[in-house]
Amino acid sequence: MRMVDLxxxxxxxxxxxxxxxxxxxxxxxKEEIPDYQMSAMAMALYFQGMTTDxxxxxxxxxxxxxxxxxxSDIHGIKVDKHSTGxxxxxxxxxxxxxxxxxxxxxxxxxxxxxxxxxxxxxxxxSIEGFQVELTGDQFNKLVxxxxxxxxxxxxxxxxxxxxxxxxxxxxATVNSIPLIASSIMSKKIAAGADAIVLDVKTGSGAFMxxxxxxxxxxxxxVDIGNGAGRETIAxxxxxxxxxxxxxxxxxxxxxxxxxxxGKGPEDLEELCLTLGSQMVYLAKKASSxxxxxxxxxxxxxxxxxxxxLKTFVSSQGGxxxxxxxxxxxxxxxxxxxxxxxxxxIVHHISADEIGIAASMLGAGRLTKDSQIDLAVGxxxxxxxxxxxKAGDTLVTIHSNQQNVKEVEDKIVQAYxxxxxxxxxxxxxxxxxx
Ligand code: URA
Ligand code: CA
Numbered sequence: 001m002r003m004v005d006l007x008x009x010x011x012x013x014x015x016x017x018x019x020x021x022x023x024x025x026x027x028x029x030k031e032e033i034p035d036y037q038m039s040a041m042a043m044a045l046y047f048q049g050m051t052t053d054x055x056x057x058x059x060x061x062x063x064x065x066x067x068x069x070x071x072s073d074i075h076g077i078k079v080d081k082h083s084t085g086x087x088x089x090x091x092x093x094x095x096x097x098x099x100x101x102x103x104x105x106x107x108x109x110x111x112x113x114x115x116x117x118x119x120x121x122x123x124x125x126s127i128e129g130f131q132v133e134l135t136g137d138q139f140n141k142l143v144x145x146x147x148x149x150x151x152x153x154x155x156x157x158x159x160x161x162x163x164x165x166x167x168x169x170x171x172a173t174v175n176s177i178p179l180i181a182s183s184i185m186s187k188k189i190a191a192g193a194d195a196i197v198l199d200v201k202t203g204s205g206a207f208m209x210x211x212x213x214x215x216x217x218x219x220x221x222v223d224i225g226n227g228a229g230r231e232t233i234a235x236x237x238x239x240x241x242x243x244x245x246x247x248x249x250x251x252x253x254x255x256x257x258x259x260x261x262g263k264g265p266e267d268l269e270e271l272c273l274t275l276g277s278q279m280v281y282l283a284k285k286a287s288s289x290x291x292x293x294x295x296x297x298x299x300x301x302x303x304x305x306x307x308x309l310k311t312f313v314s315s316q317g318g319x320x321x322x323x324x325x326x327x328x329x330x331x332x333x334x335x336x337x338x339x340x341x342x343x344x345i346v347h348h349i350s351a352d353e354i355g356i357a358a359s360m361l362g363a364g365r366l367t368k369d370s371q372i373d374l375a376v377g378x379x380x381x382x383x384x385x386x387x388x389k390a391g392d393t394l395v396t397i398h399s400n401q402q403n404v405k406e407v408e409d410k411i412v413q414a415y416x417x418x419x420x421x422x423x424x425x426x427x428x429x430x431x432x433x
Pocket of ligand 1: 165174179180181183184
């Protein structure tokens with residue numbers, strides 16, 4: 001087989017076979033196929049698109065390019081959850097103990113934050129002592145005993161995706177639905193899940209700003225998951241404003257605790273119940289979505305969910321006293337209130353700009369190696385549709401530097417306040433299976 005023939009075949013709009021895709025990905029991983037040929041292929045794929053079979057073959061070839069997590073020692077149906085990335089998205093911290101408390105095994109590998117989005121592993125590290133590195137045996141044992149464990153990424157997972165993503169980034173071929181879908185799904189499948197619940201974000205703070213694009217991406221990922229024998233469901237949710245109120249590591253841990261106690265922000269709780277009920281249903285711990293949802297609501301109101309958070313934290317070495325005493329979490333030195341200048345109704349919040357504001361305080365990383373400050377971040381006091389008067393507090397800034405003028409300006413710019421009625425947006429747009 002010759003790569004040049006495969007490029008020509010795709011350029012002319014023909015379908016590649018499994019053998020051809022395996023040859024290409026295997027050769028590219030081993031550096032037998034050079035970047036320039038793979039670049040030409042990426043561009044051909046970008047323009048010609050890919051059939052569902054091609055997408056499944058590409059995904060599986062990338063899965064097989066490196067290590068795969070073996071969760072077969074863990075009893076039950078392992079359901080993973082993945083978000084395409086949002087601001088203030090604390091759902092994993094809530095969902096892991098929540099669904100575990102109703103009997104779903106959660107064996108989760110999570111990432112760190114980069115740029116303006118946060119990562120679950122950083123958030124967990126704001127709890128003193130919490131260990132995000134476990135051996136495979138420790139991890140399996142915890143999931144079998146407690147139904148829940150969360151670890152940082154380790155091992156050589158999907159090296160082909162890593163290389164291809166880097167190449168796409170510099171050849172203007174990132175923005176292709178089949179390539180994005182295969183890239184994300186390869187990582188989920190390599191992480192060992194039996195079933196996958198996807199949270200596909202749409203709106204100003206999301207990768208897919210337009211609803212139609214988010215739906216197409218969701219459908220592409222669901223088709224790949226199902227085609228690869230992993231039952232997959234996608235929820236399309238709103239990212240036209242940060243989720244909940246808090247953006248920043250320790251601040252989001254506090255918000256997750258409150259949500260598990262039934263005192264969290266309404267949008268965050270609703271999204272967790274929606275995603276969680278899909279997870280419980282896929283894990284066959286409920287016979288309908290409605291029953292799953294009732295179980296989760298009961299777990300929150302009976303205190304079962306917050307108890308599970310305590311066991312989860314202490315079994316990974318963390319200081320569980322933070323759950324009853326969130327003031328034990330890292331605290332910032334300065335709290336500054338950003339005030340409203342003009343009265344009206346909040347019409348627009350640039351979620352990504354709010355994420356950048358939190359990053360500027362030190363909550364996010366500029367590069368993979370930067371140190372982050374777990375204590376800092378912002379807490380929104382006003383969200384879309386809220387009426388505001390001059391002098392009201394819009395956002396509180398938690399910082400370890402006294403001068404936060406630049407961050408204040410950024411926040412003021414991220415908000416648009418107008419004197420006209422606001423039509424409430426949905427939180428959940430669609431569920432695709
Ligand atoms: N995220 C990924 O993991 N892959 C893509 O291709 C795009 C976003
Ligand atoms: Ca939040």
